[in-house]
Amino acid sequence: MSYKGIIFDLDGVICSTDEYHYQAWKALADRLGIPFDRERNNLLRGVSRMQSLEIILEKSDKAYSEEEKAAFAEEKNTLYRQLLGQMSTKDLSDDVKDTLQALRAQGLKLAIGSSSKNTPFILERIGLGDFFDAVADGNCITRSKPDPEVFLKAAEFIGENPGDCLVVEDAHAGVEAARGGGFDCAAMGDAKEDPRATYHLEKFSDLLKYV
Secondary structure, eight states: OOOSEEEEOSBTTTBOOHHHHHHHHHHHHHHHTOOOOHHHHGGGTTSOHHHHHHHHHTTOSSOOOHHHHHHHHHHHHHHHHHHHTTOOGGGSOHHHHHHHHHHHHTTOEEEEEOSOTTHHHHHHHTTOTTTSSEEEOTTSOSSOTTSTHHHHHHHHHTTOOGGGEEEEESSHHHHHHHHHTTOEEEEOGGGTTOTTOSEEOSSGGGGGGOO
16 A cells, blocks of 8 residues: 555654663652562553553552652653663664665655653654654643554644554554554554554564555
C-alpha cells in the first residue's frame, strides 16, 4: 500500500529509554518498600505515567492520597529526566537514522505519536529535535494507549487520514491503539509477533519494504 504519512512511537522504536524508566520506577518503589522487578516493569510499557504508578501501587499495602500520588509521579519523572541527561546522538542507531532519511527522501510525512511528556527533550538529546513534521505526545492528549488518541492527533497534525498513515510500534498497547484508530501498523520489538499488526519487523529498516 502507498502511505502518505508514517507515525512512530518513540520509546523502543526510534530509541530506547526503557532502562531509564525502569531505574527511575525501581528507585521510587524501593523507597516506598514496594516490590518491583523487570517482569512487573513490562506491565508499564506504552501506558501513561499515572497509570504506571497505579500499577506499581497495586503491590503496596498502603493507601495514598491523590496529592501523594502526584508527588510520587513527579519524583519519578525528576529521576527519569536526570537519567535522560545521559542520552546523546549515540543513542540513535545508524539503522534508524538511515531509514528515517530514506523515508524523508520518498516525500513521506513523518510524525511521532508517544504517550511520553518527555518526548521533545528526548528528541533533542538524540539529535532529532527538528526532524519530524509533527509531534503528538503526552502533553497534548488526555487518554494514553491503548486509546488511539495520540495517533489520531499525529495524523491530524500532518493533515492526513488514518487510512493513509502507517503506525510503527513496539508495544501491544500501541498496536491495539493503532488498529483501533483505523491505522495499519508495523510492529517490532516486543510486539513484532502481535497478530493484530499489519506488518512484522525484525529490524527498523524492514519498514522500507512496506512503504
